[in-house]
Amino acid sequence: MQDATPVAHPTLYGPTPSGGVRIFGQRCRQCGRVAFPRQAYGCETCGAFGADLVDEDLEATGALASFAQVHRHPGKDIDAPFVMAEIRLTSGPLLRCTLARRDAATLRVGALMTGRLQADGDAPAELRFSQAEA
């Protein structure tokens, strides 16, 4: 199966053959730190760089660390209301992202979240997180 789904940020995440999403992170071979996004400046914990930083695909699961309901947004890329959140991925990195839902009414910090690719109309698919099914 080929990765035919166009995504909005192909250097940050992409589709899996099974219809899921993978987040493009990296692991430090010296200290084990998992980071996102991938970069070549060096490990933020121990300073290792070059061949010590290896690409690693991260699962789009984690815990809701914080969130904010956005009621007004001047940009044309997304219509308000929507919810911005920080997700602490199970693998470690903190990811700031948009949630699939547009209201924050029943969200709670610490909730298990899962990400998936969501395409609105003809726009490229974006990574959106939702509260995991209980």
Ligand SMILES: [Zn+2]
């Ligand atoms: Zn390191």
